[in-house]
Amino acid sequence: MTTPTTYPCPTCKRPATWTDNPNKPFCSERCKLIDLGSWAAEEYKIAAADTPFSDEIDDQKT
Template identity: 70%
Template sequence: MKIICPICKKPTTWEENPWRPFCSERCKLIDLGKWVYEEYRIEGEESKSKEQRVISKEQKTDSKD
């Protein structure tokens, strides 16, 4: 089965390809680097700021008393 490498867009075979879904180790490492340097993002709710987390933590502590 032929697939398209998500990085360089070259066609490559799926079977017996140790780097699938990429065509080569180079493309696999490029993809890993994009994750490491946060070039890929998964959409979701905006995270709380540090200040909001501290206030939230203090409120939880106060409610236990």
């Protein structure tokens, strides 16, 4: 029997299995909820040059 492939959990860095893991890529429900809370608290940000439709808003002001 082969050893299941593991990857580091994005939250706690402990090994997490990929197969038969309902919380993948996290090692547990707890780590999944910690990550969700970080997104909800806006601790993660996706960089963008402009906000969507910002050029349309500027055109309407003049």
